[in-house]
Amino acid sequence: MKTVGIDNGLSTLLYGSNANVQLSVPQLVEKVLERKEGTLSATGAVLATTGKYTGRSPKDKFIVQDEISKDKVDWGKVNQPISEDVFDALYNKVVHYLENKDEIFIFKGFAGADEKYRLPIQVINEFAWHNLFAHQLFIRPTEEEVATHEAGFSIISAPTFKADPSIDKTNSEAFILVSFKKRIILIGGTEYAGEMKKSIFSIMNYLLPENGILPMHCSANVGREGDVALFFGLSGTGKTTLSADPNRKLIGDDEHGWSNTGVFNIEGGCYAKCIGLSQEKEPQIFDSIRFGSVLENVVLNENSRIPDYDDSSLTENTRAAYPLQAMNNIVDPSVAGHPTTIIFLTADATGVLPPISKLSKEQAMFHFLSGYTSKLAGTERGITSPQATFSTCFGSPFLPLPATTYAEMLGKKIDEHNVQVFLVNTGWTGGEYGVGNRMKLSYTRSMVQAALEGELTNAEFQPDPYFGVNVPLHVTGVPDEVLQPKKTWTSEAEYDKKARELAEKFKQNFTKFQHVPNNILALGGPTV
Numbered sequence: 001m002k003t004v005g006i007d008n009g010l011s012t013l014l015y016g017s018n019a020n021v022q023l024s025v026p027q028l029v030e031k032v033l034e035r036k037e038g039t040l041s042a043t044g045a046v047l048a049t050t051g052k053y054t055g056r057s058p059k060d061k062f063i064v065q066d067e068i069s070k071d072k073v074d075w076g077k078v079n080q081p082i083s084e085d086v087f088d089a090l091y092n093k094v095v096h097y098l099e100n101k102d103e104i105f106i107f108k109g110f111a112g113a114d115e116k117y118r119l120p121i122q123v124i125n126e127f128a129w130h131n132l133f134a135h136q137l138f139i140r141p142t143e144e145e146v147a148t149h150e151a152g153f154s155i156i157s158a159p160t161f162k163a164d165p166s167i168d169k170t171n172s173e174a175f176i177l178v179s180f181k182k183r184i185i186l187i188g189g190t191e192y193a194g195e196m197k198k199s200i201f202s203i204m205n206y207l208l209p210e211n212g213i214l215p216m217h218c219s220a221n222v223g224r225e226g227d228v229a230l231f232f233g234l235s236g237t238g239k240t241t242l243s244a245d246p247n248r249k250l251i252g253d254d255e256h257g258w259s260n261t262g263v264f265n266i267e268g269g270c271y272a273k274c275i276g277l278s279q280e281k282e283p284q285i286f287d288s289i290r291f292g293s294v295l296e297n298v299v300l301n302e303n304s305r306i307p308d309y310d311d312s313s314l315t316e317n318t319r320a321a322y323p324l325q326a327m328n329n330i331v332d333p334s335v336a337g338h339p340t341t342i343i344f345l346t347a348d349a350t351g352v353l354p355p356i357s358k359l360s361k362e363q364a365m366f367h368f369l370s371g372y373t374s375k376l377a378g379t380e381r382g383i384t385s386p387q388a389t390f391s392t393c394f395g396s397p398f399l400p401l402p403a404t405t406y407a408e409m410l411g412k413k414i415d416e417h418n419v420q421v422f423l424v425n426t427g428w429t430g431g432e433y434g435v436g437n438r439m440k441l442s443y444t445r446s447m448v449q450a451a452l453e454g455e456l457t458n459a460e461f462q463p464d465p466y467f468g469v470n471v472p473l474h475v476t477g478v479p480d481e482v483l484q485p486k487k488t489w490t491s492e493a494e495y496d497k498k499a500r501e502l503a504e505k506f507k508q509n510f511t512k513f514q515h516v517p518n519n520i521l522a523l524g525g526p527t528v
């Protein structure tokens with residue numbers, strides 16, 4: 001097999017006779033159906049399934065360790081190093097593999113809605129439905145922008161190419177390899193489209209801080225008075241659902257940057273979790289799933305082709321990808337001013353955290369660095385029930401730099417703009433997972449509304465006995481006893497036991513951080 005250089009190999013793919021460049025949505029849908037990659041649903045959306053990889057595969061993600069990255073990346077279990085030689089060898093194999101395909105698909109676009117900071121990207125796909133996904137998730141260029149487009153980063157995705165770990169030095173058949181030097185993301189062995197989305201987010205988490213911009217794993221919206229709110233949280237905690245508020249315009253549902261002039265969306269679409277989706281509960285998301293959208297691992301009725309959003313037989317992590325413009329209540333372009341409110345979302349599987357609490361500056365920094373939540377079923381391979389986890393900055397799988405880099409930037413911005421910060425638990429109440437129940441969405445919406453509309457500014461608060469956060473005694477639309485988690489448990493002794501256990505986990509987790517001011521733990525952490 002002839003070995004090709006990185007640049008030449010990329011040029012071969014971009015200009016090869018099998019390359020379909022910048023196809024329109026209807027053209028891509030036609031290709032998906034023609035190639036039998038997916039099925040057309042009754043909503044007009046394309047449905048595709050992803051086989052055994054129905055979520056991210058974090059153990060298969062690597063970063064090339066070279067002269068650019070070696071002293072900058074926070075190496076460890078999340079950012080696993082590989083050598084340039086390993087990357088180049090696998091890259092050459094994938095390029096040859098795609099060269100011999102009848103067709104490949106190329107999308108050119110951007111990451112970053114603010115033109116001053118956007119990153120030109122190109123996505124090279126083996127599958128037409130993956131290219132449709134990229135078209136809907138990233139920012140689409142104008143015809144004039146396509147003509148002058150020069151990619152600053154490239155994704156090359158070959159899902160049916162499977163690595164041989166004994167030869168290719170990977171952990172499995174799947175691989176997600178990032179080279180900051182060559183500005184290439186190489187993906188293979190997994191059909192899960194979310195790897196492309198999150199890889200670009202990881203790239204932006206590396207690049208944006210160089211320009212003084214804080215990259216954030218959060219959704220964002222803006223009220224009628226121009227007040228901007230951020231919602232931080234891992235997959236499944238409610239970012240997409242809670243930011244899709246009919247009374248507020250959506251900026252974006254998952255990834256943003258915060259510059260000296262305000263916030264901007266990194267993406268051009270939404271990747272909504274749709275297990276249990278209904279028009280009644282989440283009308284904006286439900287109505288956005290139409291022609292051009294991509295449904296991932298959703299089960300269709302065999303005859304009617306109507307999606308069954310309650311069917312989790314393939315995975316709990318069913319998804320819908322659609323462009324922001326499919327929604328009728330958005331900010332376009334996705335740029336807004338500085339936030340006035342920040343909400344940290346957590347799905348607490350122990351059921352002991354208050355459903356809403358107001359945080360001091362130190363508590364905000366503590367909980368941002370802690371990033372406590374529960375990994376929910378299906379969000380990662382092998383996760384079948386909620387598992388307690390601490391994900392630094394509510395997004396540690398996507399942070400190439402040390403966590404304190406992002407935390408220090410957030411702390412400065414909270415001070416500069418006098419931002420109010422709240423911790424909202426969308427997890428369990430009345431007991432831990434398996435005993436209690438998931439917090440009612442209607443209650444959570446009422447609490448978030450109270451925080452955003454100023455109802456809690458001068459409310460009466462009571463410190464939580466275990467975590468020290470200030471818990472409001474009354475919130476319109478929420479029973480008072482729900483606000484105090486201990487009152488929802490049948491056994492107070494069992495609640496006390498679980499609360500102490502969680503408080504201790506917070507403290508133990510925080511010992512991993514170096515060079516964090518002592519007052520962050522002393523004033524921001526648990527009080528027991």
